[in-house]
Amino acid sequence: MxxxxxxxxxxxxxxxxxxxxxxxxxxxxxxxxxxxxxxxxxxxxxxxxxxLERLGVDNPTLDLLSTLRRSGPPYRLTPGQIAARSFVTAGAVSQRIARAEAAGLVRRERSAADGRSAVVALTDEGRELNERVVADLLRHEETLLDGLDDAQRATLAGLLKTLLADLTQRFGAEDRPSAIS
Known part of the structure; x- marks a missing residue:
């Protein structure tokens, strides 16, 4: 112990x-x-x-890549879906996509459904970067909880979940903070 x-x-x-x-x-x-x-x-x-600086990525880029990666294969979402899932504005999503596209981490494609709307797809480079960074980040953040045993972690997680749900309901959905990893 x-x-x-x-x-x-x-x-x-x-x-x-x-x-x-x-x-x-x-x-x-x-x-x-x-x-x-x-x-x-x-x-x-x-x-x-x-x-994240040590791992070579910034928070907004990691949020974008993680949102796409968590969507499952084929790792494609519309900008509107990205905004809804990452709790940021459409303007912020557009800026994130432009920076990640310039870095070769995502690409814009025409939707196969209608050929008019755009989807954002995770590139192989973006997926590899995301998987490496998330694995390293989560291993590091696990060490930040070393001061709590399993029961304390579970209790704290439950209390925070209850408080977050209550405040999210009271503040409204538009005020939810971003989920990074």
């Missing part, structure tokens, strides 16, 4: 206590959750940016 580090003082409890003292009667319980989640989000975003 792996020994996990004890939770250290991250300053959040002191912030919460100070606001409780300074604004009595104002609910401050969310600070213990939201502040830590925000700080974790910043740490994870910075780590992912550095990791």
């Amino acid at each position: 792996t020994a996990y580090p004890e939770a250290t003082d991250d300053g959040t409890d002191r912030i919460q206590a100070a606001w409780r003292r300074e604004l009595p009667g104002v609910p401050v319980g969310s600070i213990g959750v939201i502040t830590r989640m925000w700080r974790l989000g910043q740490l994870l975003a910075d780590d992912r940016r550095r990791t």
Whole structure:
């Protein structure tokens, strides 16, 4: 059994206590959750940016390639399908496609269904890059959870899933964040 580090003082409890003292009667319980989640989000975003830089790809390109790869063979989607599946605007998708096409990672094709609409297809180079990067990224991110045992991971994943579903419903579908890998 792996020994996990004890939770250290991250300053959040002191912030919460100070606001409780300074604004009595104002609910401050969310600070213990939201502040830590925000700080974790910043740490994870910075780590992912550095990791992807080391792996030779940026976040938007990985998102595009991953969206196409997860669609299954023949790894083709319309720009509208890409936008819906990656939760970004059509304009952002268009820019991502143009950059990835210039790099030889995707190609635009005419739809076989009607010959008028376009589909975006993952090239062999794009598929190979995506598979290498996702494998390396997920192996790395697995190590970020070494401080939690399997039961803790399952509990945390379940709680985050519940919170995300609730906030997504309350904020609306258009405010959903992008899913990268």
